[in-house]
Amino acid sequence: MNKREHVVNGLLLGIALGYVLEPAGDVATFVRIVEVTPPVVLGALLPDIDTAFGRHRKLLHNLPVLAGFYVFPAVFGNLNWVWIGVLGHYVLDVAGTERGIALFYPYPEEYGLPIGVNASGPYAPWMTLAVTVVEVGLVVAVAAAGLPVVGIGQSAEQFAVTFPRPG
Numbered sequence: 241m242n243k244r245e246h247v248v249n250g251l252l253l254g255i256a257l258g259y260v261l262e263p264a265g266d267v268a269t270f271v272r273i274v275e276v277t278p279p280v281v282l283g284a285l286l287p288d289i290d291t292a293f294g295r296h297r298k299l300l301h302n303l304p305v306l307a308g309f310y311v312f313p314a315v316f317g318n319l320n321w322v323w324i325g326v327l328g329h330y331v332l333d334v335a336g337t338e339r340g341i342a343l344f345y346p347y348p349e350e351y352g353l354p355i356g357v358n359a360s361g362p363y364a365p366w367m368t369l370a371v372t373v374v375e376v377g378l379v380v381a382v383a384a385a386g387l388p389v390v391g392i393g394q395s396a397e398q399f400a401v402t403f404p405r406p407g
Contacts, residue, residue: 241332241359243288245368249332249375250284250325251277256376257324260383276321283309283325287333297350301330301341328375333359335374336367 241249254277259265262272286309290300309323333341333352337359340352357363 241336241364241368243285245336245359245364246284246288246329246332247281248365249328249368249372250281252372253284253324253328253375253379254278254280254321257321257379260379279319279321280325280328282319283322283327284329286322286326287329295345297333297339298342298345298348301333301343302345303343304345306330328372331375332368332371336364336371 255273257280258273258276259269261276262269287300287305288296290296290298293299306323306326309319309326312322313320330341330343333339334343335353335355337352337356339359340350340356342348342350357367
């Protein structure tokens with residue numbers, strides 16, 4: 241996908257995540273959305289920095305890089321939600337494009353799903369929307385299952401979501 245699609249993906253993921261983390265629908269929800277969305281969008285754009293190094297979809301599109309962004313907050317205490325944007329970027333490239341990504345770089349094999357479309361083609365925005373809806377659904381499902389929507393080094397109490405249980 242191109243920059244526009246990754247920005248849209250990051251924005252929608254950030255908004256959804258902010259609402260899942262603070263589901264009241266009031267000012268606190270808006271504050272959480274503003275807190276979460278910029279790092280998620282930043283993470284959605286970060287992997288494509290590798291276009292400047294000639295190893296696009298390899299150098300910064302792999303699981304060790306994702307792991308690095310996941311543990312970054314535990315070491316440095318900031319950028320808590322960037323890993324969500326990076327993960328969203330990977331999912332969009334794996335599921336949404338014909339090419340896929342080199343998940344185990346420096347092993348050069350690129351992995352993708354057979355449903356992908358041309359990243360610059362006319363169906364790219366629709367595929368972006370479809371993949372993003374699935375990603376948002378997964379975030380909601382994780383939270384609804386009672387699992388904390390957090391990264392390493394983040395406080396589960398600070399970021400945990402509690403959904404009312406029936407009965």
